Amino acid sequence: MATLSVAAILAENARRRPAKTALVEGERRLSFGDAWQAALAQAGALTGLGVRPGDRVALMAPNTTEFPLAYYAVAAAGGVVVPVHLLLSPGEIEHVLKDSGATLLLVHLAQAVAGRAAADALGVRVVTLGAEFDALAAEAEPLTTYATRAADDPAVILYTSGTTGVPKGAVLSHFNLVMNATVCAFDANDVRPDDIALGALPLFHAFGQTVSLNSTWRAGATLVLLPRFDAARAIELMVKENINTFHGVPTMFVALAAAAADADVLPELRVCISGGASLPVVVLERFETAFGARIYEGYGLSETSPTATVNQPDFGTRAGTIGHPLWGVDAEIARAEVEGRIELLPPGELGEVVIRGHNVFSGYLGRPQATAEALVDGWFRTGDLGTKDEQGFLTIVDRKKDVIIRGGYNVYPREVEEVLVRHPGIAQVAVIGLPDELHGEEVCAIVVPAPDGDRDATAVIEWSKEHLGRHKYPRRVEFAEELPLGPSMKVLKRELRTRYAR
Structure with missing residues (x-):
């Protein structure tokens, strides 16, 4: 039986480069050696709590040091990590715990109220990350190494955001995750041990977990955590910590390109990866102009670990x-x-x-x-x-489900968004289809105006007519202060369809 564990990613770094900085969060700095020892101590505590290989352990934490340590501790104990989105309600958390069969919830203090309410309803044990878990780890006998797992054994169960109803648990194996981290680090991107990456993507999400955490550490590089994304703060932190690698979703690149104008100093970025949603070409152009760095756009899903495709230096890159x-x-x-x-x-x-x-x-x-x-x-x-x-x-x-069929013609929202976002008065836009008696569906654009843009729907429609085919331009334009974003920073179009259906 071939054996493999995600835990090997951290264990190997502890062996090869124990003194090198693995993780930075605020003033906290952990070497690979220290991070692995902490994970082994926590794994000992998990074993003491009755966690056995194959048991599901839910993990609910923001991008603080506690997340990576607990993630690798669960893997080392042979458990299966069930990351929980931070924006879920207690009822939704309850669904994840029940559906996954989690026997334990590790929860950060910031999420403890919602997490505990859900766990208590099911009789699932709760341990708070920080003082409580640290005390258990201090008393426990640390594991000497990680538990043996078959390569195809489950490592993580990721709950899809439920755009098609109830969230489903996508089961990812140790082989899936180790291969994705390895190939992202050494084949798709040129990740080097002396790189320093910003961990701003939520680690409970597939993109942040594989590309920011596992792939960065697979290459022996340093991860700097940013618990709450703010563009100005991100730029400051990138300069302060000499960060040269940024992984983000399009909304983050929009914010960074806008914030660059007010920054005194900009970081020297070597690798920038975009994923999670389609990146409008104009956003890519603005960011690359501001930062003098190339964005490599990729694509993936929870079900594909997540990375499936990406613009790669070996093949040349093509915007859009x-x-x-x-x-x-x-x-x-x-x-x-x-x-x-x-x-x-x-x-x-x-x-x-x-x-x-x-x-x-x-x-x-x-x-x-x-x-x-x-x-x-x-x-x-x-x-x-x-x-x-x-x-x-x-x-x-x-x-497939976002395609608008207007009068028998297919309209692809992304194509309309690419055109509208070039309007000087538009900062962000989402295009949706709304029920219409005459045409079946009508094209509706929800616009976040630029700071100096006005709220003139007729003007936007007239401008659209000049730039889009007759069946494609929006007949309805609504204005919003911001677009609703899911935990993975994607625009929630189903929420917009509900909000504007009339």
């Missing part, structure tokens, strides 16, 4: 695309309307993005039907529509 598949991964375009089998399409055709490779999850926990619908003929069906050109560059057009 998600680049090429990772090493060992295939991404193709299949006929979207065909159910039950995969019918691949030639280059240039629009269809559903399908993925196969070492990054594809084991399935949805306890949901064989949903798993069978998602994993077909050895491919994972993403639900995203896209194209692949002759050079192998992939482009995401939109979510």
